[in-house]
Amino acid sequence: MSDIPVSEPAVDEAVSRSLQRARGVAPAVLAGIARSVAGDLRAVTPVAPAWLLAVRLLAACAAVAAAGAAWAGFDGIRGLAPAEGAALLATLAILAIVMARECVARWIPGSRVRLGSGALLAGSCGILGVLFALLFRDHHAEHFVTTGLGCLEQGVLHAIPAALLGAFILRDGFATRPATAALAGGALAGLTGIAFLELHCVNFEAPHQLIWHIAVMPVCAALGALIAWAVTRPASAHS
Amino acid sequence: MEQPADVPASTEALMCAYQSGDAAAATALIYRVSPSLYRLFVADAASRGHADDLLQETWLRIHRVRRSYRPGEPVLPWAYAIARHVRIDHYRKARRSTARERSLETMELAEPACESQGFEDLDALLAPLPAAQREVIEMLKFAGMSLEEVARATSCTVGSVKQKAHRAYRRLRSRVLELKLASPGGGPR
Numbered sequence: 001m002s003d004i005p006v007s008e009p010a011v012d013e014a015v016s017r018s019l020q021r022a023r024g025v026a027p028a029v030l031a032g033i034a035r036s037v038a039g040d041l042r043a044v045t046p047v048a049p050a051w052l053l054a055v056r057l058l059a060a061c062a063a064v065a066a067a068g069a070a071w072a073g074f075d076g077i078r079g080l081a082p083a084e085g086a087a088l089l090a091t092l093a094i095l096a097i098v099m100a101r102e103c104v105a106r107w108i109p110g111s112r113v114r115l116g117s118g119a120l121l122a123g124s125c126g127i128l129g130v131l132f133a134l135l136f137r138d139h140h141a142e143h144f145v146t147t148g149l150g151c152l153e154q155g156v157l158h159a160i161p162a163a164l165l166g167a168f169i170l171r172d173g174f175a176t177r178p179a180t181a182a183l184a185g186g187a188l189a190g191l192t193g194i195a196f197l198e199l200h201c202v203n204f205e206a207p208h209q210l211i212w213h214i215a216v217m218p219v220c221a222a223l224g225a226l227i228a229w230a231v232t233r234p235a236s237a238h239s
Numbered sequence: 240m241e242q243p244a245d246v247p248a249s250t251e252a253l254m255c256a257y258q259s260g261d262a263a264a265a266t267a268l269i270y271r272v273s274p275s276l277y278r279l280f281v282a283d284a285a286s287r288g289h290a291d292d293l294l295q296e297t298w299l300r301i302h303r304v305r306r307s308y309r310p311g312e313p314v315l316p317w318a319y320a321i322a323r324h325v326r327i328d329h330y331r332k333a334r335r336s337t338a339r340e341r342s343l344e345t346m347e348l349a350e351p352a353c354e355s356q357g358f359e360d361l362d363a364l365l366a367p368l369p370a371a372q373r374e375v376i377e378m379l380k381f382a383g384m385s386l387e388e389v390a391r392a393t394s395c396t397v398g399s400v401k402q403k404a405h406r407a408y409r410r411l412r413s414r415v416l417e418l419k420l421a422s423p424g425g426g427p428r
Contacts, residue, residue: 010415011412012380015361015364024274025277030269030270030273034269036298037266037269038265038266041265043258044305045258046310047307047308049309106394108309109317110312110317110319111391111394112391113395172306180394
């Protein structure tokens with residue numbers, strides 16, 4: 001940068017000189033806006049605090065995963081050693097807390113975002129990948145595709161109620177970037193699907209866990225972003 | 240609706256009163272926040288010609304989603320995030336309608352949104368910036384927001400905003416130099 005003989009204040013000066021031509025907003029426009037707002041004014045209750053929304057999201061996701069496993073059986077978690085099971089559940093819980101916070105931040109305009117949606121998704125998949133590689137040492141892969149597709153389907157099916165509950169919890173929010181908000185929401189719903197699979201699935205082969213279980217999260221995130229794109233596109237096209 | 244007398248309350252307090260249904264606070268808030276929202280629309284050639292409409296649309300949307308403001312949080316990034324959303328919607332609609340008009344070929348193209356209105360200097364200055372960097376510069380320099388506020392308004396991390404601002408400044412410095420060299424009697428100072 002130092003090879004360019006123009007200082008930062010010179011850039012500021014050029015910008016402010018250009019802006020001096022900007023006319024202000026017309027008083028009639030402001031008066032019109034104030035009139036239309038005052039004409040439809042009633043008290044509203046502000047949206048719940050971010051931490052409370054995140055707790056509600058976590059509770060919903062935990063309930064969906066636990067209900068699914070209660071119906072299908074907790075065979076997966078029972079097949080692990082207690083320390084392995086604890087490590088698995090603790091990691092899933094930590095990831096869920098981080099993702100729930102970030103998801104809420106994307107649904108409330110002007111919130112502080114700590115992680116990009118892509119980084120959140122990639123980081124979560126990476127952490128789960130490392131954990132699964134450490135926990136599951138059986139590197140055989142029998143009926144890799146058929147059993148894998150079954151798990152992927154089960155994971156996505158359990159992500160759907162989690163996503164619907166999440167949408168209900170965040171109904172008072174407003175996503176100013178719908179696709180990234182839905183991507184984060186889809187990733188959290190996908191994590192719920194993974195949690196169900198870890199509680200239920202007894203296939204402890206490393207390739208199965210690493211590919212098919214983890215795939216639930218990016219698939220759900222992509223579906224979420226796609227749905228948001230499809231929903232917001234016609235709305236802006238026809239209005 | 241008369242312009243409100245100078246209200247000493249903070250923008251956040253006005254917003255909370257607006258949520259409680261206080262019409263005077265709502266009017267005061269509109270008069271306080273609108274000028275900087277308007278600057279944001281005027282700064283960009285693509286939204287300049289429709290700045291009045293976009294401002295009105297932004298307030299309609301703010302009014303509709305005013306529940307989503309949380310007391311205690313800064314108002315400006317919240318309002319900017321909504322204004323930004325309105326502007327993006329406007330880009331999409333403009334792009335679609337232009338594409339439709341082109342495909343029909345029988346209709347004359349509507350007046351392009353990129354009216355210069357005496358902003359040739361600004362447009363020339365910002366021309367080399369990609370949309371994301373341009374947006375960051377508009378918020379930092381035209382609206383006078385902090386890095387943290389820009390990050391909140393654009394749903395990005397502060398690190399990402401810093402990086403975009405840094406890259407934008409690098410391009411702007413080159414651009415200022417180019418423009419100085421190109422102007423009659425101009426040269427690096």
